[in-house]
Amino acid sequence: MIWKEILIRYGELSTKGKNKMDFIRRLRENIRYSTADLGHLTIRTEHDRMFIALDNEEMKDELVNRLKHVFGIQSFSPVAACEKDIEVIKQLAKDVMKQYEDETYTFKVEVKRTDKKFPLESHAIQRVIGATVLSTYQNLKVQMRKPQIEMRIEVRMDAVYIMAQVIQGAGGMPIGSNGRSVLMLSGGIDSPVAGYLMMKRGVRLDAVHFFSPPYTSDNSLEKVKDLAKELTKFGAKVRLHVIPFTEIQLQIKEDVPENMSMTATRRMMLRAVDKVREDINALAIVTGESLGQVASQTLDSLTAINDVTNTPILRPLIAYDKLDIINIAEKIGTYETSIRPYEDCCTIFTPANPKTKPKVEKVVHYEERTNYKELIERAVTNREVYVYSEKKKAEDKFADLL
Structure with missing residues (x-):
């Protein structure tokens, strides 16, 4: 040779x-x-x-x-x-x-x-x-x-x-050189791409997925597991936290008017993810949101959703067009998995006419009808954790960031 x-x-x-x-x-x-x-x-x-x-x-x-x-x-x-x-x-x-x-x-x-x-x-x-x-x-x-x-x-x-x-090569920074964050992994096209882009900047990821059986199927969960596995090929293991979300979604459906339910749902998700972040000592939350792409991603909606946390929220796709996101998904190999026809918990209860300019005080008013803190703590406690491509732990110069 x-x-x-x-x-x-x-x-x-x-x-x-x-x-x-x-x-x-x-x-x-x-x-x-x-x-x-x-x-x-x-x-x-x-x-x-x-x-x-x-x-x-x-x-x-x-x-x-x-x-x-x-x-x-x-x-x-x-x-x-x-x-x-x-x-x-x-x-x-x-x-x-x-x-x-x-x-x-x-x-x-x-x-x-x-x-x-x-x-x-x-x-x-x-x-x-x-x-x-x-x-x-x-x-x-x-x-x-x-x-x-x-x-x-x-x-x-x-x-x-x-x-x-x-x-x-892939460019960027070595994964693990820029701390740990939590990725909200829905199963769609955008969130795996957001995870990829943050990994490229050296961020190590845990992923959180919200699972609402029987409204979401085991096939939808398998799709998310496959997406988490796809992200490991870039040089690091990924822990997937699956949070049972049915109880919270049904309660939101009962408490909150339909046109504001998506805002309330995203707020509860963010509160749950923030609790996972605290549990694992991560530094930030990563989402696949793109400004104006859907009703929950208008500037007014993002402001209302952000209100529940002071944790930094990283949105690497915020200024991307959908076609640009699809191109990256195809390039990194997540697109075909993302388009499998299985609904996630965000799509099954999507209102016909969601608010694009929700008012924080109104959402808070409806949320006060139930002790959501207790529901969130129970859901996070009962989460299941899957580890993909686990590797024997080595001494880490960046451990203080993780």
Whole structure:
């Protein structure tokens, strides 16, 4: 096998200051988490890049597929290696470029010669390797500015290393580097995308789902469980808290006029989620709300709903169009699960003409008819918790944030 390692570029992590190594260690742990079933990885870290040693071709292919989803990686490249003999280097260059033989590409060769004792200087190596590749693959053309392929050759003290493929990573920050929050996971298109975007910024997530049997089916719950599992592929486990909500919804239906019931329902959900947040020492609540998308997401409605808590509410989709959200859902693989035709507890009691400008004092007036605090505490206490992709706990430099 020609491949020796995978080189990982940090991107945004490179801008960090004195705590940069903590972010890098978090990224390394997340990579190990995402590849735990592949066995122990040999990972070497440097100031602005990381290297994963390769044992075989199958390992390379599997790592390429998984590293694309790990937040904190800007890009990465498979790296081939050979001895420091020009004829061997020429052959390796041809082997590396073979993957591009079927289409027309522009390319150039860049050389970094750390070993100054190597007999050929950098420009000479460029000319020799460039000529070799051009004569072997007639479909390639030299272009010095912004080529489609940049073959990079490093002559190090121990060997010569060649890379040509640059694979885009997920970007963002390593999950767990920016605290823990609670995601309100409904089962629709929006909330998994909101979770994805917050994970991309380094937030570790617990998810909360409200389940109202017999009005919502086991199929709807399975859909939400599958969405929670989907989110684990980005490098961290997800705990799903399923809160029984039937009793509260039926009480709201009895106490609150129909056109204000959705506002009251969302307020009770937020109070319940906030209690879960306190129980697990999370810092914020994440929702998939997009301004004006539905009646409960107008600015007036959001203000009335927010009134029940002082906890920060993170809404990463607040300015997104629906089509933009769908595009992200398709990209991350949650869309097909989200559109399964099973209703959640928000849709089964949706009023025909919900208020778009609810008044807080009126909602509070109707809520005072029942001791909802007691109902919420009972529901939260009776919740079921599912853990997906659980991993043995490691020492955590960011534990004080979680």
